[in-house]
Amino acid sequence: MKNLIKVAFFIIGIALINTSCSKSKNDICDTNKICYTQAPDELYVKLELSTNPSSDPIEVKFYIGNMDNGELYDHFYTLNSTEYYLMPVNERYTATAKYFVEGDTILVINSDRLTNNSYKNCDETCYDWDDEIVLNLKLAK
């Protein structure tokens, strides 16, 4: 019996860790809560860039999907530190930025999925989302 209690305690601990990782708003009913019943079709993808150490414009590529098997959506050179795209949700986006550092070329790659979350509030489906996702394309120190 003592053993079973200890094992149960351990399993509950693991379950707590697991459930704490997911955001759940199920089974609530708050009529005062603002509920967006329309899911957004498009949200922003923000690219954050470093200054190129060589002072040249940075070559940026923006893909729908992954870099190696996705679709190249845009390709440009820039001196800006941020760039924005308004893109459809529920897609993965990948961006690359090419820097020149002391004779070496460093290609910074980052990717994320643009999504919204839904939950039930008093039998209504509500949507929640971040205004943008940020792809950090800055050079690591």
Add this chain to the structure above:
Amino acid sequence: MQLKKNHRLFLSLLFICFFSISPLRTLSQPIGTNPFAVSYFQPKFGLNVGAFFNHQDFLFDFGLGLEELGYDFSVTFNGSFRPYYKTVHFKESDHLFWQVEEKVVQFSIDLEKRFFFLEFANRSKLGLYGILKAGYFFGTYKGLSKNRNQEFGLTPGGGIAWQFSKMSRLSFGYLYFNQNPYAHPHTFNLKLSLYINKDEQQ
């Protein structure tokens, strides 16, 4: 923020498990024992949870499998993973590097043998252990569809094992995690093992 919260929760649970399982009576008079002596075959089902880490990396490690208490060895199937993305650099060719965000995973069969040299009145034991993880390692990368740095490898280690009663054990030691290409291979290994043992009261 969520990651930090999860880390804090995990550490809290680990400490609660530790202090609820570890009895103070362990501090009773110890008796020296032959570390190579074995008893009769006592196979049990066990679970383990732990981590290996150094100043450059941190991986959780979960496992389940056979805990043999008579011969003091265990054979478990383990899964280890880095719970966050780490920025790393690939050398793709001369003068071309890729800076990417990496997570790593390893699935392994863990073989562990323990050599207890001190036994306490309540049958708690203190000793050394040696471990060998035979596993498959790989890295996943943001923006790349394919995994990289896939490798079958051996990860040896060893350290101190403290078996409280006959159903739990805490191990702390060293692990040579050389499969991980973008972090220092020398890591600390902390592990809590629990096993179902109906013979505890005997």
